[in-house]
Amino acid sequence: MEEEEHDVVVVGAGPAGSMTALVAADRGLDVLLIDRNSEIGVPVRCAEGVSREIEKFIEIDPRCVCTEIKGFITNGPEGTKLVVSASDDVAGYVLDRRTFDKSLAQEAARAGAEVRVKNRAYGVSKSNGRVNGVYVNASGEEVCISADVVVAADGVESRVGRWAGLDTRLRLEDVATCAQYLMCDIEANSDYCEQYFGWEIAPGGYAWVFPKGEHRANVGIGIGGNISGEHHRAIDFLDAFVHEKFPNGQIIARIFGAVPLSGPVYRTVTNGLLMVGDAARHVNPFSGGGILEAIQGGLIAGDVIAKAVREKDCTARRLREYERRWWREFGRVLYAGLKAKNYLLKLSPQNFNRFFRSLTGEIKLKEYTERALMKEMAKKNPKMLLSLVRTLF
Amino acid sequence: MERDNRDNKKVKIDIDRYRCGYCGACATVCPTEAINLVGMWVEIREDECVACKACVNICPVGALALTTQVNL
Ligand SMILES: Cc1cc2nc3c(=O)[nH]c(=O)nc-3n(C[C@H](O)[C@H](O)[C@H](O)COP(=O)(O)OP(=O)(O)OC[C@H]3O[C@@H](n4cnc5c(N)ncnc54)[C@H](O)[C@@H]3O)c2cc1C
Numbered sequence: 001m002e003e004e005e006h007d008v009v010v011v012g013a014g015p016a017g018s019m020t021a022l023v024a025a026d027r028g029l030d031v032l033l034i035d036r037n038s039e040i041g042v043p044v045r046c047a048e049g050v051s052r053e054i055e056k057f058i059e060i061d062p063r064c065v066c067t068e069i070k071g072f073i074t075n076g077p078e079g080t081k082l083v084v085s086a087s088d089d090v091a092g093y094v095l096d097r098r099t100f101d102k103s104l105a106q107e108a109a110r111a112g113a114e115v116r117v118k119n120r121a122y123g124v125s126k127s128n129g130r131v132n133g134v135y136v137n138a139s140g141e142e143v144c145i146s147a148d149v150v151v152a153a154d155g156v157e158s159r160v161g162r163w164a165g166l167d168t169r170l171r172l173e174d175v176a177t178c179a180q181y182l183m184c185d186i187e188a189n190s191d192y193c194e195q196y197f198g199w200e201i202a203p204g205g206y207a208w209v210f211p212k213g214e215h216r217a218n219v220g221i222g223i224g225g226n227i228s229g230e231h232h233r234a235i236d237f238l239d240a241f242v243h244e245k246f247p248n249g250q251i252i253a254r255i256f257g258a259v260p261l262s263g264p265v266y267r268t269v270t271n272g273l274l275m276v277g278d279a280a281r282h283v284n285p286f287s288g289g290g291i292l293e294a295i296q297g298g299l300i301a302g303d304v305i306a307k308a309v310r311e312k313d314c315t316a317r318r319l320r321e322y323e324r325r326w327w328r329e330f331g332r333v334l335y336a337g338l339k340a341k342n343y344l345l346k347l348s349p350q351n352f353n354r355f356f357r358s359l360t361g362e363i364k365l366k367e368y369t370e371r372a373l374m375k376e377m378a379k380k381n382p383k384m385l386l387s388l389v390r391t392l393f
Numbered sequence: 394m395e396r397d398n399r400d401n402k403k404v405k406i407d408i409d410r411y412r413c414g415y416c417g418a419c420a421t422v423c424p425t426e427a428i429n430l431v432g433m434w435v436e437i438r439e440d441e442c443v444a445c446k447a448c449v450n451i452c453p454v455g456a457l458a459l460t461t462q463v464n465l
Contacts, residue, residue, distance in 0.1 A: 036431065036432060037432055038432065045416060118432070159426065169424065178453060179453045179454070228451055235453055255414070256414035256454060257416045257417070
């Protein structure tokens with residue numbers, strides 16, 4: 001088997017992996033970024049919505065934006081509407097992930113990282129109880145790549161961390177299983193991302209319509225993994241939703257995927273390895289959004305790795321700085337999201353409807369963030385507020 | 394313990410490759426890594442399967458089915 005050596009090997013060129021590679025390479029490390037797919041950003045497994053908060057961390061190239069959005073509309077089961085928008089007019093973006101993911105990998109390359117596609121990791125190598133590399137199938141050739149730090153950025157499947165001994169298992173109830181169509185020729189609200197709740201529409205999840213400009217939209221549905229089964233498939237619910245709302249629209253792409261809604265994994269580092277993004281379950285369980293957290297986590301991970309490699313100490317103890325920092329920066333918000341999701345799912349159908357009856361009207365937020373949105377919902381629902389009070393405020 | 398291929402029953406996961414969306418939801422919930430998503434291909438290693446049906450249930454399009462044959 002061929003062998004080679006790098007300071008850092010990043011498995012997975014999604015936003016989390018590319019961001020980590022970008023920061024580490026920018027700080028002078030020898031970084032290899034690999035992805036199993038033959039094209040970065042493809043296939044898309046995302047509704048592509050992100051709040052403007054992301055601009056605190058990276059500059060968004062206008063070419064990666066399909067449309068700007070003014071806010072978010074939450075549609076309750078009985079037709080109630082809550083419109084939340086930003087006071088400065090732009091609350092967020094619907095991205096083009098094909099372009100966005102590629103441009104991040106390109107930035108990593110520009111910073112000095114080596115990028116290889118169609119390279120799939122199939123194991124980690126270890127010595128003396130620490131991870132020291134990955135085994136890769138490089139378009140048919142087997143290669144052993146050793147590195148001081150392995151970054152598990154392999155998305156929702158999260159196998160790399162598991163090979164290293166981290167617990168990334170998910171129960172069915174902690175996964176949303178999704179179907180989405182990119183539709184054209186439809187009359188959807190082109191300024192707002194809309195969510196639709198209801199046990200009949202999307203049990204244990206919600207449906208969404210995210211505008212992509214030019215009368216196109218991502219129309220999708222996620223349902224609870226424990227509810228999915230024969231005759232209760234995400235695609236069946238999506239077909240029913242589309243039939244009802246956009247009977248004359250055309251479907252120009254179909255995508256499927258799973259979203260981890262367990263809340264963050266407790267242990268995300270071990271000797272010689274750390275996990276970022278979906279692999280670490282850095283997704284808000286209330287919204288299912290994980291782009292922002294992938295970027296934030298990648299920034300922290302890259303910084304900690306740069307310091308650890310320079311100090312020649314890549315033990316779990318050293319890498320734990322990453323864990324402390326992600327927890328402080330966004331871990332608590334994800335945890336609040338988990339509580340909010342659990343609160344909603346535990347409600348009886350009547351109370352579920354009652355909850356959404358309280359969500360009406362219009363709210364303008366000074367700054368549109370997931371945290372602010374959850375806060376507003378909680379303010380309208382005193383009981384939910386109680387369950388969130390310690391984590392959110 | 395679940396039935397598995399260590400008994401005399403042979404478990405088989407059937408995949409309808411025309412229906413499959415190659416999204417990896419099955420690989421995400423498989424407790425024994427018997428299912429792998431390799432690019433646009435799903436690889437199934439039946440000797441690792443414990444017949445828990447998690448993959449069959451989670452599949453957003455219903456492309457997977459589990460069949461059990463008893464070996465005589
Ligand atoms: C239907 C759906 C809708 C969503 N909508 C939104 C949304 O609107 N807003 C939002 O913020 N989030 C959304 N998400 C979540 C979001 O897509 C993820 O949180 C985000 O992509 C996570 O980024 P990541 O870099 O961690 O993982 P990914 O983007 O999944 O990247 C992981 C990469 O690792 C590669 N890989 C995996 N295994 C290996 C291996 N063994 N070897 C080499 N490479 C490997 C994969 O090919 C992939 O490119 C949605 C998810 C789904 C499924």
